[in-house]
Amino acid sequence: MPVSTRSQIIISQGHQNEPITEQRIRNRGNHQEDGRGTTTTLPLKNPHHGLKEKMKALTLLYEQQKQASLALKNSSFKHHEDPRFTTHPSVQLLGGGDSSTKQHKQKPKPHNVMRENTIPNSNITRTFVVPQPPEEEDSKENLVAGTDRIVGFTCPRKPTAVARKLSLGATTAPPPEVKGNGGGTEESEKIGKIENRILVFVRLRPMGKKEKEAGSRCCVKIVNRREVYLTEFASENDYLRLNRLRGRHFTFDASFPDSATQQEVYSTTTSELVEAVLQGRNGSVFCYGATGAGKTYTMLGTMENPGVMVLAIKDLFSKIRQRSFDGNHEVHLSYLEVYNETVRDLLSPGRPLVLREDKQGIVAAGLTQYRAYSTDEVMALLQQGNQNRTTEPTRVNETSSRSHAILQVVVEYRVRDGAMNVINRVGKLSLIDLAGSERALATDQRTVRSLEGANINRSLLALSSCINALVEGKKHIPYRNSKLTQLLKDSLGGTCNTVMIANISPSHLSFGETQNTLHWADRAKEIRTKACDTSEDVMAMGETETEQAKLVLELQKENRELRMQLAKQQQKLLILQAQSLAANASSSPTPPSATTTGTTTRGGTLRPKETNSEMRSLLVLFRYFTCVSPEAIDRRQVSSMNSSIKHKKLLIDLQDKEVLYDIDYKDEFIHLDFQSKKKGKMGSGVTLRKLITVINHREEKKKSKGEGGGGVNKSTSHIDLRLAVNCRFRRLLHFGPFLSSGSAAWRRMLQNSHDKIEVIDYQSKLLVDMVL
Ligand SMILES: Nc1ncnc2c1ncn2[C@@H]1O[C@H](COP(=O)(O)OP(=O)(O)OP(=O)(O)O)[C@@H](O)[C@H]1O
Numbered sequence: 001m002p003v004s005t006r007s008q009i010i011i012s013q014g015h016q017n018e019p020i021t022e023q024r025i026r027n028r029g030n031h032q033e034d035g036r037g038t039t040t041t042l043p044l045k046n047p048h049h050g051l052k053e054k055m056k057a058l059t060l061l062y063e064q065q066k067q068a069s070l071a072l073k074n075s076s077f078k079h080h081e082d083p084r085f086t087t088h089p090s091v092q093l094l095g096g097g098d099s100s101t102k103q104h105k106q107k108p109k110p111h112n113v114m115r116e117n118t119i120p121n122s123n124i125t126r127t128f129v130v131p132q133p134p135e136e137e138d139s140k141e142n143l144v145a146g147t148d149r150i151v152g153f154t155c156p157r158k159p160t161a162v163a164r165k166l167s168l169g170a171t172t173a174p175p176p177e178v179k180g181n182g183g184g185t186e187e188s189e190k191i192g193k194i195e196n197r198i199l200v201f202v203r204l205r206p207m208g209k210k211e212k213e214a215g216s217r218c219c220v221k222i223v224n225r226r227e228v229y230l231t232e233f234a235s236e237n238d239y240l241r242l243n244r245l246r247g248r249h250f251t252f253d254a255s256f257p258d259s260a261t262q263q264e265v266y267s268t269t270t271s272e273l274v275e276a277v278l279q280g281r282n283g284s285v286f287c288y289g290a291t292g293a294g295k296t297y298t299m300l301g302t303m304e305n306p307g308v309m310v311l312a313i314k315d316l317f318s319k320i321r322q323r324s325f326d327g328n329h330e331v332h333l334s335y336l337e338v339y340n341e342t343v344r345d346l347l348s349p350g351r352p353l354v355l356r357e358d359k360q361g362i363v364a365a366g367l368t369q370y371r372a373y374s375t376d377e378v379m380a381l382l383q384q385g386n387q388n389r390t391t392e393p394t395r396v397n398e399t400s401s402r403s404h405a406i407l408q409v410v411v412e413y414r415v416r417d418g419a420m421n422v423i424n425r426v427g428k429l430s431l432i433d434l435a436g437s438e439r440a441l442a443t444d445q446r447t448v449r450s451l452e453g454a455n456i457n458r459s460l461l462a463l464s465s466c467i468n469a470l471v472e473g474k475k476h477i478p479y480r481n482s483k484l485t486q487l488l489k490d491s492l493g494g495t496c497n498t499v500m501i502a503n504i505s506p507s508h509l510s511f512g513e514t515q516n517t518l519h520w521a522d523r524a525k526e527i528r529t530k531a532c533d534t535s536e537d538v539m540a541m542g543e544t545e546t547e548q549a550k551l552v553l554e555l556q557k558e559n560r561e562l563r564m565q566l567a568k569q570q571q572k573l574l575i576l577q578a579q580s581l582a583a584n585a586s587s588s589p590t591p592p593s594a595t596t597t598g599t600t601t602r603g604g605t606l607r608p609k610e611t612n613s614e615m616r617s618l619l620v621l622f623r624y625f626t627c628v629s630p631e632a633i634d635r636r637q638v639s640s641m642n643s644s645i646k647h648k649k650l651l652i653d654l655q656d657k658e659v660l661y662d663i664d665y666k667d668e669f670i671h672l673d674f675q676s677k678k679k680g681k682m683g684s685g686v687t688l689r690k691l692i693t694v695i696n697h698r699e700e701k702k703k704s705k706g707e708g709g710g711g712v713n714k715s716t717s718h719i720d721l722r723l724a725v726n727c728r729f730r731r732l733l734h735f736g737p738f739l740s741s742g743s744a745a746w747r748r749m750l751q752n753s754h755d756k757i758e759v760i761d762y763q764s765k766l767l768v769d770m771v772l
Pocket residue numbers: 204205206208258289290291292293294295296297298397399400401402434435436437503
């Protein structure tokens with residue numbers, strides 16, 4: 001039997017532990033009585049006694065040693081300087097690696113230590129601490145409840161882990177101070193400088209409703225800010241299991257109790273990565289754990305309690321806003337899932353994506369990269385992506401994620417330094433919500449769900465293999481075993497600050513999964529990532545290039561100023577335009593047309609050529625003004641533009657009609673001209689006069705019919721040029737070729753008709769007309 005055999009070996013070989021063992025045996029011998037009242041050292045005298053008896057002996061031993069170790073705990077606190085290593089008796093017993101514990105080594109070993117298989121000169125030494133709850137509260141859990149009894153054999157913490165922590169030296173962040181039980185206000189303290197190893201955090205979720213109904217008991221204790229204690233439950237009668245029961249201690253960078261808030265988790269685990277990303281470093285955060293352990297809650301959260309992804313994005317944008325107003329930061333976003341070993345774009349779902357390796361690492365070819373400008377925009381994209389994500393209810397979790405989701409945020413910062421060099425920094429933050437590992441029987445449905453489960457487990461197994469290979473320092477890391485590990489290559493073994501959040505359930509029904517998660521999290525602590533330097537490109541320039549760059553900068557500055565002026569001018573112009581349109585609408589029913597630009601004025605302020613060139617230049621100026629960026633056009637301008645467009649359409653209609661009239665008149669003119677020539681009356685003047693008579697006649701006819709009509713005076717001397725400009729009759733100017741053929745009378749008529757034409761007013765109307 002293991003207990004007695006061990007004891008015998010120790011005694012017979014006279015090992016250095018002999019006094020302790022002897023003492024323990026003596027204790028047992030002295031204090032244990034068999035049923036017949038005789039004092040006996042049971043294990044020695046009767047090495048082959050029954051299991052039941054053995055258990056009785058163990059229970060008795062447990063009670064005795066509990067008292068002894070409590071006393072030891074109280075006394076040992078006085079000797080330890082560093083509270084980090086005094087939180088659990090197992091640590092004290094092991095020495096914890098600090099100097100104060102050396103003194104303890106010289107002292108007689110405490111009674112509650114029992115060495116197993118302690119063979120002289122052997123390296124294999126398993127030390128068991130007699131069931132000892134980590135704290136007073138734990139002892140409640142370890143009491144008999146119903147028919148179950150917890151036998152919390154506690155494995156000592158791995159000396160390597162402690163040694164590693166102590167040896168991290170200058171690059172190591174000082175471990176957070178242990179205050180109280182399970183954190184609290186100090187949860188938000190920063191972990192300090194990011195190390196070149198994966199930082200591992202554990203988060204315990206609250207007990208679920210279903211678990212409570214199923215009579216679950218809590219098997220996880222967050223001892224302090226770093227330590228987690230896992231206890232196994234078993235029935236008192238389950239001797240075989242009892243024999244192997246083990247409680248375990250784990251130490252992480254931080255451990256969050258079920259009361260930890262999302263903000264606490266974010267600020268402790270991820271906020272520093274966001275800062276690092278802005279400095280051009282890569283960062284990854286991934287949640288690992290069994291199905292229903294709280295990974296998605298931690299990563300995405302709910303509307304009321306947003307998770308790490310949401311808080312990181314908010315923080316990122318607020319940090320960017322604080323840093324620059326010049327738009328030098330560019331944020332690009334992509335969101336993908338790995339479902340049944342296929343990679344899918346969650347922002348624009350379509351065909352599966354192919355993974356390729358290039359300079360930047362593994363990339364999903366064809367993945368949509370969205371340029372994001374604000375938190376709200378990212379939130380909308382995230383929501384859109386999550387709707388596309390595969391989630392299905394399973395027996396364990398009603399909204400179980402059936403895929404691994406990776407949100408990647410790339411922040412690019414480009415700026416010129418004092419020496420005019422272009423500095424380009426690129427940082428990438430990957431936020432990963434892994435699907436949960438699950439037992440084959442943990443899901444309800446078989447078929448599709450079980451296939452999904454198998455694939456999830458396969459990829460998580462591949463992840464474990466990679467973790468193992470990385471920890472063992474193997475040359476070949478089997479990233480290619482799954483799509484997930486390919487995508488996580490950077491995060492695990494690349495130049496990246498990586499954070500792992502291991503999510504665990506408190507229920508003793510999920511003990512196996514929790515133990516598994518804690519085991520892999522513990523392994524992951526050992527993974528060293530490559531030094532993550534800032535990814536910064538500095539493009540230095542020669543002297544001429546510098547001057548050119550200076551010039552470009554000056555020009556850019558000037559351009560900016562001009563654009564500002566332009567926007568102002570454009571506004572003014574549009575106001576003017578609207579005013580003149582209104583004035584035009586009230587003064588004349590038909591707006592002027594550009595076709596009258598050839599009009600000559602006598603004594604006018606502007607000659608035709610001057611008028612034309614000025615108008616052209618005004619037009620050019622206007623066109624220049626209208627070249628402003630679309631952003632600069634405000635609503636008022638847009639509405640003004642719309643009204644202008646309407647006006648323009650009306651004008652076009654009008655012009656169409658006028659053209660038809662022109663054709664009519666032209667036909668008439670040719671007809672009349674032809675007739676007068678036939679009758680021997682030569683000259684266009686005669687024809688024109690006749691034509692005016694015809695037009696007037698028609699207009700009068702229209703008037704009498706009630707169709708309106710401008711009307712033209714019979715006397716050519718009364719032809720009003722303004723009218724000519726503003727009414728259909730101005731079309732007569734089209735007859736220039738005919739008129740030029742010698743109608744002095746016509747020319748005289750135009751000259752005498754109206755000297756004081758309002759050129760300026762007309763010009764502005766014309767300008768508006770042209771611009772529209
Ligand atoms: N810290 C927490 N506080 C409150 N509720 C939590 C917490 N963590 C998880 N939960 C709840 O537990 C349930 C399961 O969590 P969640 O869906 O995040 O698990 P999961 O690990 O993502 O599971 P799966 O791998 O199947 O997707 C959810 O109802 C969630 O709201």
